[in-house]
Amino acid sequence: MKGALNRGTLLVLQVLVGLGFLLLWHLLTTIPVIDGKPLLPPFFFSTPLDVLARTAKDFAGTEIWRHLGITLLETELAFAIGALGGIVVGFAFARRELLAAVFDPYVKAANALPRVVLAPIFALWFGLGIWSKVALGFTLVFFIVFFNVYQGIKEVSPTVLANARMLGMNERQLLRHVYWPAALTWMFSSLHTSVGFALVGAVVGEYLGSAGGLGYKIHEAESVFDVTGVFSGMLILAIFVIVIDTVVTMIENRLLVWRPDTAAKTV
Amino acid sequence: MSSGHSASTPAASTPAAFARPNPAAQAVRFAGLDITFQLQTGGVHRAVSDITLNVARHDFVAIVGPTGCGKSTLLNAAAGLLKPSAGTVEINGTPLSGLNAKAGYLFQADALMPWKTAIDNVAVALEPQGVKRAEALERARAWLTRVGLKNFADRYPHMLSGGQRKRVSLAQMLIRDPQILLMDEPFGPLDAQTRQIMGNLLLSLWAAGDQAGERKAVLFVTHDLEEAIALADRVIVMSAGPAAKIVGDFRVELPRPRDIAEIRTEPAFHQIHKAIWASLRVEVQKTYEMSAEAQQ
Numbered sequence: 001m002k003g004a005l006n007r008g009t010l011l012v013l014q015v016l017v018g019l020g021f022l023l024l025w026h027l028l029t030t031i032p033v034i035d036g037k038p039l040l041p042p043f044f045f046s047t048p049l050d051v052l053a054r055t056a057k058d059f060a061g062t063e064i065w066r067h068l069g070i071t072l073l074e075t076e077l078a079f080a081i082g083a084l085g086g087i088v089v090g091f092a093f094a095r096r097e098l099l100a101a102v103f104d105p106y107v108k109a110a111n112a113l114p115r116v117v118l119a120p121i122f123a124l125w126f127g128l129g130i131w132s133k134v135a136l137g138f139t140l141v142f143f144i145v146f147f148n149v150y151q152g153i154k155e156v157s158p159t160v161l162a163n164a165r166m167l168g169m170n171e172r173q174l175l176r177h178v179y180w181p182a183a184l185t186w187m188f189s190s191l192h193t194s195v196g197f198a199l200v201g202a203v204v205g206e207y208l209g210s211a212g213g214l215g216y217k218i219h220e221a222e223s224v225f226d227v228t229g230v231f232s233g234m235l236i237l238a239i240f241v242i243v244i245d246t247v248v249t250m251i252e253n254r255l256l257v258w259r260p261d262t263a264a265k266t267v
Numbered sequence: 268m269s270s271g272h273s274a275s276t277p278a279a280s281t282p283a284a285f286a287r288p289n290p291a292a293q294a295v296r297f298a299g300l301d302i303t304f305q306l307q308t309g310g311v312h313r314a315v316s317d318i319t320l321n322v323a324r325h326d327f328v329a330i331v332g333p334t335g336c337g338k339s340t341l342l343n344a345a346a347g348l349l350k351p352s353a354g355t356v357e358i359n360g361t362p363l364s365g366l367n368a369k370a371g372y373l374f375q376a377d378a379l380m381p382w383k384t385a386i387d388n389v390a391v392a393l394e395p396q397g398v399k400r401a402e403a404l405e406r407a408r409a410w411l412t413r414v415g416l417k418n419f420a421d422r423y424p425h426m427l428s429g430g431q432r433k434r435v436s437l438a439q440m441l442i443r444d445p446q447i448l449l450m451d452e453p454f455g456p457l458d459a460q461t462r463q464i465m466g467n468l469l470l471s472l473w474a475a476g477d478q479a480g481e482r483k484a485v486l487f488v489t490h491d492l493e494e495a496i497a498l499a500d501r502v503i504v505m506s507a508g509p510a511a512k513i514v515g516d517f518r519v520e521l522p523r524p525r526d527i528a529e530i531r532t533e534p535a536f537h538q539i540h541k542a543i544w545a546s547l548r549v550e551v552q553k554t555y556e557m558s559a560e561a562q563q
Contacts, residue, residue: 162348163378163436165366167443168395177391181382258382258423 022048046228054232068240070213074130074202075244078137079195083187085138086145090183093146094153111143115201119208128210137201144194145187152186153179188256191248199241214240293360294447294484295322295345300354302340314340316510318354320503324446325482327473329495331547332505333554338488339375339451341505345486346372346449358447371445373436373453379424385431386411386420389438396443410438414468430461434468441472448473448485454494466498466527474524492547496539497527504546507553515546 028040029047042050058064093100119136126132156178164178187194206215214237221229300318303311314337322328330338343349344356347366356363358370379388389407390400398406411420414434424432433453440448454462476482489495495502496519504515519539521530530536 157376157378159374159376159378160380163372163374164380166346166348166370166372167392167439168366168368170395173394177380177383177394181380185382258384258425260425 043225044227046231050228051231051235054228055235058232058236064217064236067212067214067217068236070130071199071202071206071215071240074133074137074205074213075195075198077130077134078201079141079198081134082138082141082198083145083194086142086147087149087183087187089142090146090149091153091179094150094183095179100150107143107146115139116204116208119205122205123209133202133205133210133213136205137198140197140201141194144190144197148186148190149183152183155186156182185256185259188252191252192245195244195248196241199244203237292324293321293357294324294326295486296320296355296357296360297341297344298355298357300341300344300356301352302337302344302349303352313510314508315505316512318513320513322447322484322486324359324484327485327487327498327500328503329487329489329499329501330503330505331489331492331495331543332511333507333547333551334490335554336505336508336511336550338490338505342372342449342451342486342488345447346370348372367447367449369445370447370449371440371443373433373440373448373450375452375455377424377432379432379435379439381424384421384423385416385427385435388424388435389442392439392442406442407438410442411435413472414438430457430465433457433465437465437469437472446481446483448483448487450485450487452489453487455489462494463528466494470498470523470525470527492540492543493531494527496521496536496543497525497530502539502543504543504550507550507557514550515543517543 025045026048029038029042029045031038033039093103115136118139119132122132122135126135161174161178164174169177202213203215203218206213207219208215210216214233218230218233218237221227221233297318297320300315300320301313302315303313306312318341330341332338340349344351345358345363345367347356347363347370358367379385380391383391386404386407389410390403393403393406394400408417408420411417414437416431416434416438419427419431424435427435436453454465457465473483473485485499487495487498492502499519502515502517502519503513504517506512506514517539521533521535521539
């Protein structure tokens with residue numbers, strides 16, 4: 001992809017793929033084939049024009065912004081708390097061998113657990129408000145950040161570390177100038193994944209029981225067989241994800257400017 | 268390394284004069300040093316054995332020896348990065364415990380913090396001494412100018428060439444003004460021309476300390492005999508490992524200031540080279556034969 005395509009050509013091709021999919025969907029749900037009925041009944045599959053119309057109507061109203069706000073808040077909280085926990089525990093485990101060795105099997109077991117089974121428990125503990133969703137997102141984000149911070153500290157170049165020590169740095173200075181930046185690098189390299197999982201936690205939590213948010217909106221539409229509403233909710237979710245991902249990429253490029261692959265572009 | 272003028276006349280030279288040294292006048296003093304590593308496979312590897320060596324203050328000492336002879340191990344012991352299995356390391360007459368605070372270390376591999384710009388890498392070296400950041404940055408800028416990187420202060424290490432990174436490392440080491448410089452094949456990864464330029468830069472910075480009356484002691488490890496002679500006052504030859512020993516100790520009586528590219532053409536240089544190589548080539552040969560046997 002690098003070099004072979006310029007941005008314009010790439011964008012045109014990306015749009016063409018989307019349009020092709022929509023056209024196919026439109027044709028399959030509207031062109032009569034057998035007994036004057038289309039191949040895909042609109043009741044089950046809706047039609048792209050209906051979905052777009054519904055989405056546009058939603059965005060024009062106020063209700064959707066409330067749902068988006070709730071989901072965004074849950075995602076932010078799940079990410080912030082999960083990342084903080086992952087950093088603290090990651091640091092502690094990487095710097096204290098014994099701690100890591102003792103907790104190793106429990107960390108692995110907890111991480112292997114499918115989070116969906118926890119959702120009803122969290123709903124019992126934290127209620128149907130935002131905190132049960134934050135808790136679900138936390139369990140996803142925490143492990144990603146934790147593993148990356150742990151790895152980042154373990155993989156600090158021995159030469160860089162020896163050099164910093166020879167410069168006379170004490171433990172606190174090593175933490176600030178060597179371990180912390182190394183851990184952050186790994187954390188940021190997993191930023192897309194962890195932000196994505198924070199959102200998954202929020203939406204799945206809402207889907208399983210809540211009174212607001214995108215997951216709730218989709219679930220609500222499903223319960224009355226409103227397929228257009230479901231697809232429209234998914235479309236809004238997709239737009240939301242792209243916006244968040246763009247913001248993450250901008251933050252990443254800003255913070256990791258020293259990394260070889262994010263800088264030094266030729267004009 | 269050219270072996271053309273080697274074999275015929277062994278030891279037609281001046282082995283170093285051993286003055287009985289006053290311990291406190293020695294920057295670094297190894298006595299009966301023995302370093303043995305515990306291997307993960309269960310056995311042990313004796314890297315160096317029974318090393319006794321005095322490095323006088325203000326002396327530039329190069330250590331040469333075949334690959335894997337424990338040259339770097341010796342340097343790490345002087346830095347306090349490695350604890351000797353037996354024997355002692357003394358710095359300025361006091362036994363070393365923990366890291367050597369008097370020494371600066373220039374590593375062979377990249378040792379700069381990749382997330383800091385050139386100037387930040389240099390300035391951070393002053394933080395342990397409690398220098399204020401504004402002053403540290405000012406002094407770092409002066410040092411970057413001295414090593415010829417005035418216009419590269421805001422570059423990150425990956426945006427610099429290998430030679431430029433070494434210059435930053437040199438500034439980072441020297442800004443702390445250490446009394447002893449430990450250098451582990453620092454110019455090894457660089458190309459031939461860059462090595463010569465870096466060698467001359469090192470010599471000029473070292474000689475600048477001379478005028479201030481505080482020339483530093485240098486322990487310079489290299490596998491390049493020509494580099495060792497061009498730079499040093501004294502060349503130590505180590506035997507093939509394991510359990511490497513010191514097998515040669517030569518004074519290099521070449522006038523200073525030197526240009527390390529030009530000095531190689533002088534007849535005196537060739538004489539010294541011939542003498543040291545006679546002692547070194549036996550060890551290189553041994554290492555070669557051992558590795559050939561190991562492959563069979």
